Amino acid sequence: MRNIALREARNLLLPRLVSGELDVSEFELGAIEMFNITGDRMTIPMQPDEDGYTGRECPECKSYFKIVFGTGLKDTTHCICPYCGHKSDHSQFYTQDQIDYAMSVAKNYMVSELQKVLKNAFKPKRSSRKGLISIEFKVKTGRLPPIQFYQEATLETQVECKQCTLKYAVFGVYAYCPDCGIHNSQQILEKNLELAQKELDLTATVDTELAEYLTNDALENVVSAFDGFGREVCRMYADKTASPAQSADIRFQNLTGAQNNLQKHFGFDIAGSLSPSEWSAAIRGFQKRHLLAHNSGVIDDDYVQSPMMQRQLKDVKSQSRRVK
């Protein structure tokens, strides 16, 4: 009886323990499933961070991101890498830390089960037949293999996808939604424009000096948000153009430069949907921001020599002549 119990335990446990052959199998939200000693499935829940995010690692580009399970698309089993767009089953996106953790939980459990079986098998029994040699085995229970706990990393940007409501976190700013796959560049742009609008709204409630600071800051933010958006979109579609390297490097802080480059590489007119006066106002705003950012408000030649400024200067001169 003891022999059978021991043999069973050894046959079931040891090969798996020694070879570390623990199957990371079917995916369950936020958990790793393995097979336990009797071949049943064993579910080991992942440990989300304090904000509810669980780490993921792209099997293709090996980059790290996080998502909140339970948000986003219902009943989805796939995951999309926010950086490279690689799509495969969620079970392919475990991080090494999570696998190590699940392995250590499984090993800890299996060794503790093994110890129970052995202890039971060699439980000392009182011998009823005197005169026979009796050998006593004692099973000492050793230390269980330690559990390798882990902590999810901190990432720069948290996004809630406006299309599928998935909450995810990434390095940098721009990303594909890991659930529905939509790119967040437009969402990020809109959010930044909203923030700039809030700054402008605030100017009505503060003194002149602070109002001027807020206006300048809002302008700065709008230009850098647009620059980031434009560059990201060009980067995404650059490989569809004749000169990908140049197309991926278009900058948007100078609107007329960007307009020319877009026309050249993408055959697209950025001003196409604007009236001439809207386009002029945008150029003027971007030039003003250039001054604020690079010259601390000291007017530079580019700005003064721009046709628009020349026209404005002429107007001011003729007005002042009239006043005289």
Ligand SMILES: [Zn+2]
């Ligand atoms: Zn990837």
Ligand SMILES: [Zn+2]
């Ligand atoms: Zn989404």
